[in-house]
Amino acid sequence: MRDKNLNSDWYWKMKMFNKVIWVNSLLAFLTIEEKMRLIIALLFTFLICVFASPRSWAGDQRTELKQFKECDVCSEMVVLPSGVFWMGASEDDVRLIEKADSSLLGNLLNRSTISRETPRHQVKVKSFAIAKYPITVEQFSIFARETKFEGKGCNALHPNGQNRDDEADWHNPWFKQSNNEPVVCVSWNDAQKYILWLNSKFPESHAKYRLPTEAEWEYAARAGTTTPAYWGDASQQCKFANAGDRATKSVDFSGYNTNASIADCDDGFATTSPVGAFPPNPWGLYDMLGNAKQWINECGLTNYTSGHLSTNCARRTERGAAWSMVPSSVRAASRFDAPATLRSMGLGFRLAIDVN
Numbered sequence: 001m002r003d004k005n006l007n008s009d010w011y012w013k014m015k016m017f018n019k020v021i022w023v024n025s026l027l028a029f030l031t032i033e034e035k036m037r038l039i040i041a042l043l044f045t046f047l048i049c050v051f052a053s054p055r056s057w058a059g060d061q062r063t064e065l066k067q068f069k070e071c072d073v074c075s076e077m078v079v080l081p082s083g084v085f086w087m088g089a090s091e092d093d094v095r096l097i098e099k100a101d102s103s104l105l106g107n108l109l110n111r112s113t114i115s116r117e118t119p120r121h122q123v124k125v126k127s128f129a130i131a132k133y134p135i136t137v138e139q140f141s142i143f144a145r146e147t148k149f150e151g152k153g154c155n156a157l158h159p160n161g162q163n164r165d166d167e168a169d170w171h172n173p174w175f176k177q178s179n180n181e182p183v184v185c186v187s188w189n190d191a192q193k194y195i196l197w198l199n200s201k202f203p204e205s206h207a208k209y210r211l212p213t214e215a216e217w218e219y220a221a222r223a224g225t226t227t228p229a230y231w232g233d234a235s236q237q238c239k240f241a242n243a244g245d246r247a248t249k250s251v252d253f254s255g256y257n258t259n260a261s262i263a264d265c266d267d268g269f270a271t272t273s274p275v276g277a278f279p280p281n282p283w284g285l286y287d288m289l290g291n292a293k294q295w296i297n298e299c300g301l302t303n304y305t306s307g308h309l310s311t312n313c314a315r316r317t318e319r320g321a322a323w324s325m326v327p328s329s330v331r332a333a334s335r336f337d338a339p340a341t342l343r344s345m346g347l348g349f350r351l352a353i354d355v356n
Ligand SMILES: [Ca+2]
Pocket: 242, 243, 244, 245, 247, 248, 267, 268, 269, 270, 271, 323
């Protein structure tokens, strides 16, 4: 075997030598100086092709961005670059959703709700930092302990659907949670109390932690992608996000989910999952879609044609997708709103902060 390999090695060496002789005879009319120039030009072209080839998200390519964490209870923050992106659902997205079987739309999405995601339009976003993960039960419990926060009453699952349960709260949102799962059953007003408490730990001159704006949130969730969800192929949802799936149906929800639409796969979690349990998006942000929806700084929704800001501040915008949501809602463009006082078992928040 060894001799055979040796012979084979010599065979290839002789073949390469013959090729060199052949190429050399083709270039015989060139001077040595011209041959050197040709080699340098070919080398230069090769280097340009290697380093200037476009990079696209293929599920395992990530842009490394600067990160920081300012205190023990603070979130890890990722600094996003400034940029321009297309915000909202494209006409293709709308057509796909409209064509979907009506059973997939559930009661959370219909033609009137998707119309508020259009028209898709370009938005410029300044550089800012956004939390790598949503605020967790553990983070919120430190705030609750220090400020004696209670916050009882949350929309929980009951036989007739999601109704207010006066006993449910962030500590006991009807289902069991570990410390590393996103806090839910917190209203927009509760999130503001948390933010006030966190900012009180820093000097007055320090930049203020806050909720992201709607444009900042979608810019972060898309992370340079233009598909409905950053992973592209909708059939891959269970690999990338914790949303309504077979696992959701596996739990007794007192009938609530019996008729709810789900992804036909198993993501492994019936309710909330630990933050970071699924792959991050291309900018290293976890749980942007799935697990818990997130409160946005802005007032209630308006149509994009009438501007982003609403004066209806009794309601506040929510983005993302909750663990119980139908597949057609697990998209970066999905928009929702709710009373600022609402506490829901699928709704939490993550922080943002200005950077210089
Ligand atoms: Ca799930």
